[in-house]
């Protein structure tokens with residue numbers, strides 16, 4: 490049985506806890522590898538490697554750190570196909586989608602290649618007589634990232650790309666469900682250092698595991714900041730516990746993104762956009778679009794008819810099938826959870842228009858496949874509307890007016906992403922301005938911001954006040970030091986100034 494281990498201090502590191510997890514092949518349902526779970530002592534060893542490496546790494550000038558990032562970008566690009574195939578084999582998303590996963594992470598590395606510019610501080614000449622004030626951004630020390638199963642390449646790179654480029658060292662605890670790609674990234678980062686002529690051993694470390702490893706990170710005195718992405722209850726726990734232990738924490742949670750469809754929308758395009766965003770990656774995206782809100786009966790009826798027709802053409806297949814639009818979900822337990830939600834929707838009184846529960850792929854009967862499902866008549870009071878399903882399930886919630894439609898995402902517990910489909914610029918502008926959600930798409934179904942902007946939801950979709958990547962990421966992973974310097978014009982010639990007992994002001 491293949492065994493997946495951590496990566497610490499520039500080399501493979503075996504977990505010593507004796508505990509392990511199973512890594513499945515979601516296409517077949519077979520266990521394809523086991524992953525060693527880190528004990529608290531293993532986490533400590535990774536943190537100590539990061540502590541040791543940090544001063545030297547922070548002392549490398551920003552331009553040379555950027556050169557390591559350039560080399561890393563080159564190596565990840567050169568390994569794009571094997572990385573994407575490895576990712577698909579553990580996650581189940583189709584290979585083209587896995588390439589997108591790697592690519593979106595790489596775009597943050599591209600941002601990190603420009604880190605010298607982003608790290609320039611502020612300077613005020615002559616803030617007072619002979620006084621200049623300047624500020625600088627310094628790394629925090631050791632940072633940690635805890636990541637979910639659904640983007641095993643992109644989300645680790647969101648975090649360590651920026652954290653490392655600004656001069657921190659890093660301990661990553663990826664999802665135990667698809668742990669291989671993060672290790673491969675750490676190996677490539679070592680190669681990147683060698684190519685740039687800089688020893689980066691200990692700069693990027695990986696430990697695997699579950700709550701035991703996460704709790705060791707949360708309690709570790711040498712970890713200064715924690716970035717988390719996963720489900721909301723765990724995100725809240727990470728935020729509370731990390732803060733209690735004096736750490737800076739950003740914790741992104743779950744989502745239930747709505748697509749509001751106005752009667753004037755380009756219906757051909759909207760239907761295609763909705764289908765891709767609802768069912769792509771089997772709905773296992775925090776920026777999926779699992780709720781559609783058509784405004785008015787005519788829009789709703791037309792949309793439903795077209796969605797049903799489009800669903801009919803969808804091809805679900807193994808992750809290596811280039812014709813398949815989506816593959817299996819990640820585990821049998823997750824498939825059961827999605828099926829349970831579908832039954833709950835039926836029990837709550839929603840109309841199950843298309844039922845994907847019985848789907849099975851010939852020759853792959855053991856795989857974790859689930860067909861596309863569509864609900865109509867979903868109401869705001871229903872549990873299946875309130876909660877995140879995270880599967881290939883699209884729910885139609887009908888609204889009579891635009892106001893009613895806009896109020897739905899605004900009052901939902903989650904506030905990650907939202908989209909509006911319309912030809913009316915004024916309505917779209919008003920929507921973008923007023924909706925109580927962190928990321929908005931206007932005729933864009935999955936509005937994941939580009940790397941040099943910043944990613945983050947509102948309400949129960951994110952705890953903490955700083956987003957991922959872009960300048961928000963730079964802020965999160967650095968602390969500001971502000972220097973006030975006085976260089977008197979007269980070199981003590983006029984005698985020393987009197988002691989002052991009042992707070993200095995600039996009057």
Ligand code: NAD
Nearest residue numbers: 636637638663664699700703719720723741742743744775
């Ligand atoms: P998850 O919360 O189960 O796991 C996330 C991480 O937390 C993993 O590394 C896991 O090992 C760890 N973990 C799990 N249980 C824990 C516990 N009890 N204590 C401490 N740590 C624990 O999430 P998942 O199933 O891997 O990912 C799917 C979720 O992530 C969805 O809710 C999705 O919306 C969310 N997500 C959010 C974003 C975002 O940016 N907002 C992006 C991607 C995914």
